[in-house]
Amino acid sequence: MFCFKNFRQRLNLRYISSLVQSKAYINGKWVKAENNEVFEIINPANGSVVGSVPNMSVNDASQAVQAAKKAFESSQWSMFTAKERSSLLKKWYCLIEENADEISSIMTAESGKPLNEARGEVAYGNAFIEWFGEEARRIYGEIIPSSTKDRELIVLKEPLGVAALITPWNFPMAMITRKAGAALAAGCTIVIKPAEDTPLTALALVKLAEQAGFPAGVINIVTTNKAPPIGDLFCKSPDVEGISFTGSTEVGKLLFRNSSDGIKRISLELGGNAPFIVFNSANLDKAVDAAVSCKFRNCGQTCISANRFFLQQEVHDGFIDLLKQRVESLKVGDGSKPGIQIGPLINSMQFNKVSAYVEDARLKNANIILGGKPLKNLGNLFYSPTIITDVPTNAKLYTEEVFGPVVSIMKFNTEEEVIHAANNSRRGLAGYFFSENIQQVFRVAKLLEVGMVGVNEALISAAEAPFGGVKESGIGREGCHHGIDEYVEIKYICMGNLRY
Structure with a gap:
């Protein structure tokens, strides 16, 4: 059982939590940065070093994108049924629930938020995994009544492909689960780039996703304190079909501009006033x-x-x-x-x-x-x-x-x-x-x-309500059934010359 007394006495979480990781996760493997660089995570309450993670480069991020692309295109993921995706999300939800205390403690150590608030965020963040685990089986198409007798008009919703998720430090769990839950439910594969201040919570979540049984390459995570070039890779890579970003309006505008050449699907949850x-x-x-x-x-x-x-x-x-x-x-x-x-x-x-x-x-x-x-x-x-x-x-x-x-x-x-x-x-x-x-x-x-x-x-x-803003506060919505829309394409099929 996790001991909070020890947590206060021994600030290096590597010695008190099996969920604290010192490597990133690409293609089903826990890996170092290509250049072996690392950076330290600092507890903002007392300045102590909580742990260290790989300081990954554009090449590392590119490998993560390729792993996600391969997993999407292979039968490992694209051929999974909605029920199978739902089942994996539910297993992930249960593992997060079982490990809520450890995740909360990691979050408090790296973000500084009070432990009660951290526990609240774990419950809130996990609600999105639960919600989208259920929504995975309700991504419905349509049959549209035709104006002619020899046609049937069919509408399907298909996953985008590889989605890059760029998340902030203020809610290091919930901002991931709100995006990842929807993307995975829709059938996308993902590359997560967590904030440099709070990557340990994100890595703990991915560790539990691995235990839940997600296939290699479906979930990847890249840690770095050199975010701009990796964000630029996501914007310009033809293998990344969608980007979801939560953060400042200024950075959101930059991502929006840089992804325009590829007419890339982008979801932005930006600053408020x-x-x-x-x-x-x-x-x-x-x-x-x-x-x-x-x-x-x-x-x-x-x-x-x-x-x-x-x-x-x-x-x-x-x-x-x-x-x-x-x-x-x-x-x-x-x-x-x-x-x-x-x-x-x-x-x-x-x-x-x-x-x-x-x-x-x-x-x-x-x-x-x-x-x-x-x-x-x-x-x-x-x-x-x-x-x-x-x-x-x-x-x-x-x-x-x-x-x-x-x-x-x-x-x-x-x-x-x-x-x-x-x-x-x-x-x-x-x-x-x-x-x-x-x-x-x-x-x-x-x-x-x-x-x-x-x-x-x-x-x-x-989790049940749409989250998002207008004006310069963003594009798109997260949570709710509308959250799925950011990760699917609509395909129209016209079946003609039918005989009845």
């Missing part, structure tokens, strides 16, 4: 609870975190008073310790960004009523939970995604005013509002220019 609106009719207790969970989950490092808080005049002061009480009680520290609710930021680049955005707001005369400073007594990457009011529209906290534990508050008077302000962004991933006025609920939900709306609710993501 989510508004969080509290109307006068709102239940303030529920709104504050939602604000805390939405803003401070994973230290504010989620793409659907509330970024701009708009409070209507009558509830402005009361909301802030309640929020301040709740935020002051949050426990910040090493996520492996009991009771911790907020861990560190992932790395120095993210820490410096959050610090700079707060200082920018300070210089522009915003009012910092709580926090607004590093917590150096805890470590180099901890930042205090922060509340800032009267944020001007030219502040970076207003115009850009902070990706940190900072609440930025603005006051408004009318519904028309706040809708204009909320939509005044090129990002449109998620939006939230709180109101007990049923007419306002339907009106505002339709007017917000986002792909997902939380009404009196902040935890909106689920």
Whole structure:
């Protein structure tokens, strides 16, 4: 049985978890980088080395693509029935469930998120494997009624082929399973490129997929801290039929441009700038609870975190008073310790960004009523939970995604005013509002220019629901039955000159 006491005492996970891997996985084999290079994984809570993984090159990634192509074209995978693919996904789901504690501990060690949050992510991420294990048997075609008597019109859905999955560090398991589950259910083979900060969780998942019995080459994983040339390979290789990327809008645009020559299928889940609106009719207790969970989950490092808080005049002061009480009680520290609710930021680049955005707001005369400073007594990457009011529209906290534990508050008077302000962004991933006025609920939900709306609710993501944004927040949807669509082609068959 896994011992959490030992986890806290012995930070090198290679000695306490059989799921921690030090090699990548290509064509059914655990392999080193071609050049034998490695890079270290650092625990952001204390700076300790958690482990090391291969620092792979374009040549390594190309081998992974070729392995995936061969597996797709051979009877190893393309001839599997939907039931057989479903069965493998279900076995993978069961193995993840059995090893949830170990995966959670690995995730906490490399990402810094509190252990309870890591456990929640394992359950959430595994829900996609379960969901797509079921959806694999429901990828239906169509028979279309013909306008002539001697024809039958048939529509099939066929897998794309090799899909490259590029995933971020903030949800090192769920962002993989949400893509891999759909791709494998559809009949694609995959090459995973996890974030350089958090590859160990990804490797643990692939280890369990190997145990589940996926054939060699169906699932491959390439680890590297030299992502751009490998991303370029995925974009330009004729053997990669689809790319799914979760990350920054800037990188997403680059991948979109670079894959255009091949007219490649691309799915992008990019950055947000989510508004969080509290109307006068709102239940303030529920709104504050939602604000805390939405803003401070994973230290504010989620793409659907509330970024701009708009409070209507009558509830402005009361909301802030309640929020301040709740935020002051949050426990910040090493996520492996009991009771911790907020861990560190992932790395120095993210820490410096959050610090700079707060200082920018300070210089522009915003009012910092709580926090607004590093917590150096805890470590180099901890930042205090922060509340800032009267944020001007030219502040970076207003115009850009902070990706940190900072609440930025603005006051408004009318519904028309706040809708204009909320939509005044090129990002449109998620939006939230709180109101007990049923007419306002339907009106505002339709007017917000986002792909997902939380009404009196902040935890909106689920395996059964479509996840994705509009404007510069992405293309396509993940999760739900729509998630399959990103990995299939539609083939139309016209059968003519039939006799009845």
